[in-house]
Amino acid sequence: MPDVIMPRLSDTMEEGELSRWMKQVGDEIHKGDVLAEIETDKATMDLEAFDNGILEQLLVVAGALVPIGAPVARIGDGSNIVAEGAAPAAPVAAPAAPVAVAAAATPPVIPPADAPTPDTHTATQTGELRTSPLARKIGREHGIDLHTIAGTGPQGRITRTDVDRAILAQEAAASAVLTAHQAATPTATPAAAPAAAPAAATPAVVSADSVSVPVSRIRAVTARRLTESQAVPHFFLTSVVNVERLVAFRADVNESLAALGTKVSLNDLFVRASAVALRAHPEVNASWGDGVILRHNHVNVGVAVATDDGLLVPVVADADQKSLGAIAIETRALAGLARTGSLSLAQMSGGTFTISNLGMFGIDSFTAVLNPPEAGILAIGAASDVPAVRDGVLVTVPTVKITLTVDHRVLDGAVAAAFLRDLTTLLEEPLRIVL
Amino acid sequence: MNTEVATTRTITYRQALNETLRAELERDDKVFLIGEEIGIFEGSYKITVGLLEDFGPDRVIDAPIAEEGFVGAALGAAMLGMRPVVEIMTINFSLIAIDQIVNHAAKMRSMFAGQVSIPLVIRMPGGGGQQLAATHSQNLEVWYAHIPGLKVVAPSTPADAKALLTAAIRDDDPVIFLENLSLYSAKGEVPNDEQVAEIGKAAVVKTGTDLTIVSYSRGTTTALEVARQLEAEGLSIEVVDLRSLRPLDRDTICASVKKTGHAVVFEDDWLSYGIGAEISATIGEGVFDFLDAPVRRVAAAEVPLPYAKSLEKAALPSAADLARVVREVLNISSTPNDK
Numbered sequence: 001m002p003d004v005i006m007p008r009l010s011d012t013m014e015e016g017e018l019s020r021w022m023k024q025v026g027d028e029i030h031k032g033d034v035l036a037e038i039e040t041d042k043a044t045m046d047l048e049a050f051d052n053g054i055l056e057q058l059l060v061v062a063g064a065l066v067p068i069g070a071p072v073a074r075i076g077d078g079s080n081i082v083a084e085g086a087a088p089a090a091p092v093a094a095p096a097a098p099v100a101v102a103a104a105a106t107p108p109v110i111p112p113a114d115a116p117t118p119d120t121h122t123a124t125q126t127g128e129l130r131t132s133p134l135a136r137k138i139g140r141e142h143g144i145d146l147h148t149i150a151g152t153g154p155q156g157r158i159t160r161t162d163v164d165r166a167i168l169a170q171e172a173a174a175s176a177v178l179t180a181h182q183a184a185t186p187t188a189t190p191a192a193a194p195a196a197a198p199a200a201a202t203p204a205v206v207s208a209d210s211v212s213v214p215v216s217r218i219r220a221v222t223a224r225r226l227t228e229s230q231a232v233p234h235f236f237l238t239s240v241v242n243v244e245r246l247v248a249f250r251a252d253v254n255e256s257l258a259a260l261g262t263k264v265s266l267n268d269l270f271v272r273a274s275a276v277a278l279r280a281h282p283e284v285n286a287s288w289g290d291g292v293i294l295r296h297n298h299v300n301v302g303v304a305v306a307t308d309d310g311l312l313v314p315v316v317a318d319a320d321q322k323s324l325g326a327i328a329i330e331t332r333a334l335a336g337l338a339r340t341g342s343l344s345l346a347q348m349s350g351g352t353f354t355i356s357n358l359g360m361f362g363i364d365s366f367t368a369v370l371n372p373p374e375a376g377i378l379a380i381g382a383a384s385d386v387p388a389v390r391d392g393v394l395v396t397v398p399t400v401k402i403t404l405t406v407d408h409r410v411l412d413g414a415v416a417a418a419f420l421r422d423l424t425t426l427l428e429e430p431l432r433i434v435l
Numbered sequence: 436m437n438t439e440v441a442t443t444r445t446i447t448y449r450q451a452l453n454e455t456l457r458a459e460l461e462r463d464d465k466v467f468l469i470g471e472e473i474g475i476f477e478g479s480y481k482i483t484v485g486l487l488e489d490f491g492p493d494r495v496i497d498a499p500i501a502e503e504g505f506v507g508a509a510l511g512a513a514m515l516g517m518r519p520v521v522e523i524m525t526i527n528f529s530l531i532a533i534d535q536i537v538n539h540a541a542k543m544r545s546m547f548a549g550q551v552s553i554p555l556v557i558r559m560p561g562g563g564g565q566q567l568a569a570t571h572s573q574n575l576e577v578w579y580a581h582i583p584g585l586k587v588v589a590p591s592t593p594a595d596a597k598a599l600l601t602a603a604i605r606d607d608d609p610v611i612f613l614e615n616l617s618l619y620s621a622k623g624e625v626p627n628d629e630q631v632a633e634i635g636k637a638a639v640v641k642t643g644t645d646l647t648i649v650s651y652s653r654g655t656t657t658a659l660e661v662a663r664q665l666e667a668e669g670l671s672i673e674v675v676d677l678r679s680l681r682p683l684d685r686d687t688i689c690a691s692v693k694k695t696g697h698a699v700v701f702e703d704d705w706l707s708y709g710i711g712a713e714i715s716a717t718i719g720e721g722v723f724d725f726l727d728a729p730v731r732r733v734a735a736a737e738v739p740l741p742y743a744k745s746l747e748k749a750a751l752p753s754a755a756d757l758a759r760v761v762r763e764v765l766n767i768s769s770t771p772n773d774k
Contacts, residue, residue, distance in 0.1 A: 132696075132726060132727040132728055133723050133724050133725070133726045133727075134696050134724065134725050134726055134727040135727065136724075137724040137725070152766075153728070153766050154728075154763070154766055157728075159727050159728065159766070160696060160727045
């Protein structure tokens with residue numbers, strides 16, 4: 001049986017971090033099963049099995065950086081099980097329900113919005129990337145993922161003009177004064193600093209004990225905004241959410257969405273649930289405005305995205321008006337744009353609430369720093385199994401800790417607690433978020 | 436040096452050829468001309484006007500209508516040290532002599548281990564558009580450009596006609612000198628001084644930044660016309676005149692396309708397996724990473740050229756065809772007067 005190797009998951013990928021094993025030695029594997037999660041320079045993706053058999057050996061530990069083509073596991077008939085060696089990390093969240101084999105490789109299909117011009121397709125619409133060699137070259141040089149930009153050439157081809165536009169947007173985004181919150185930005189080790197931020201590439205040695213690392217514009221803005229934010233009187237509320245039904249609900253939803261070639265993440269469910277709860281609690285969907293409280297008519301939920309250059313918060317506008325599927329597609333597209341620095345100013349503006357999720361990094365719970373002028377930000381931790389007694393039997397229940405940071409000028413504890421209680425209920429009875 | 440004297444004159448392509456032949460006949464008594472009706476009739480296209488009178492029948496030889504025979508005779512003379520300049524009435528008739536050209540002239544230097552050289556020039560016009568019908572309107576230069584051992588030059592201006600013909604006659608290898616029926620009366624400035632071109636060098640005859648048109652011979656004239664027309668619309672077109680089809684100046688082509696990212700080849704021959712195919716491959720191999728659009732070719736319709744005026748016009752690649760394809764490559768919608 002062939003070894004399972006580290007696949008090439010993006011054009012610029014040279015190695016991938018095997019962030020989490022989803023299967024353990026001895027597990028029966030079916031073609032298409034998700035064996036592990038792989039984090040590349042661009043995104044976290046599923047490593048799927050191409051063979052049926054028994055997982056006999058894990059060749060690398062979770063967290064290892066593995067070059068493309070190197071073996072990570074061995075699938076066989078079960079006669080050569082090697083338990084020692086790599087100790088698999090305990091799964092901290094329910095594995096994704098098996099999805100179509102092509103799901104990881106095929107970008108989601110975005111249903112055409114209002115009649116696009118025939119010649120304009122994004123890569124995600126056509127499912128294949130048409131690009132000129134020159135566009136690819138410039139994209140490579142500037143760290144632009146061509147999958148995230150729309151081609152305006154013949155048959156939707158991405159040409160130099162399109163990439164140049166994306167570079168301008170990237171530069172605009174980098175200089176835009178926007179957003180920033182939690183202090184510990186979970187930045188993956190960058191494979192290569194994008195050319196757009198050359199200053200961040202070379203640390204300078206200033207003494208024997210430390211080096212001075214020049215910062216990107218995003219990081220400079222982040223630092224300033226975080227400092228401002230600390231002046232806001234704020235408090236934290238934490239709630240433990242039983243996500244058993246949420247996980248099952250997600251699996252059901254994804255089964256239905258499979259035909260559309262997309263799937264919904266737990267984070268998408270959090271966005272949707274928060275939006276519904278915010279609509280019901282207009283006092284939370286608000287901000288402090290120099291002596292008055294501004295209650296916002298729109299519910300625009302920002303989603304914090306870690307990028308190599310720093311933290312960006314693209315905004316899902318009118319999230320309470322959008323279906324789960326629409327939120328999933330939009331969030332994924334925005335996150336892609338964020339990672340390539342291609343977000344427009346508009347895509348990062350107008351947020352009324354923010355969600356920051358470090359669950360995928362295994363963080364149990366944390367507090368997020370407010371994203372001014374928003375009155376609230378929700379920090380989401382990793383799913384973890386806790387023991388519970390049900391009908392006299394000890395069972396494990398998957399839970400997620402969520403922590404709300406609140407601007408005390410706008411909200412008092414009781415009001416915020418009512419919001420968090422309703423949000424928790426929505427997440428535990430997820431059918432209500434689609435009502 | 437007398438700076439009062441003008442350094443250039445404006446003459447026709449025909450005149451440029453005639454002057455060059457005269458100058459070379461004067462310069463080197465090993466040079467002689469041979470071809471059908473080049474003496475008493477002074478050439479079917481009047482390239483050899485006055486030369487029989489001035490140089491006599493030993494150096495300006497009227498040959499019988501037997502291309503294989505007189506090309507073979509010239510080849511033999513070249514082997515023995517003469518520098519014959521053959522005129523074949525049109526490239527179409529060279530097919531009768533193709534064995535002499537391809538199997539003998541192109542091969543002898545190699546097969547005789549360098550003991551002989553073949554300083555032979557074969558001048559012949561190609562091109563359609565004169566209602567000469569399918570057998571007399573062909574652009575077969577690519578057949579010769581395909582053959583190692585031959586050089587193939589194709590000047591587009593009177594100045595290049597002069598400089599390249601001079602170079603061809605002085606070259607020690609067989610040179611196919613491609614003329615074009617529609618260029619003979621074209622006028623252009625020609626330096627008064629003797630100019631000897633380097634065979635195998637293309638020329639950027641107009642600079643631009645948006646797109647490169649690669650062409651040769653008559654096509655270059657059309658390319659320049661289209662480039663200037665599009666210039667008025669704000670497009671910056673570079674035109675590369677190949678001047679030599681073999682050796683092919685791949686460096687100049689690639690350098691231009693590297694700069695512009697877009698290329699269109701304008702050729703008078705048929706599309707399939709044509710000059711444009713070679714240029715496209717050259718660009719693909721040389722500057723793939725700099726291409727922003729596929730290389731396109733504008734060539735003749737793949738039919739034996741019709742005799743009927745309207746059909747002949749439709750079958751030949753035109754300035755409007757070229758302008759349309761340039762716009763397509765640059766993804767610009769056409770204007771109504773460009774159909």
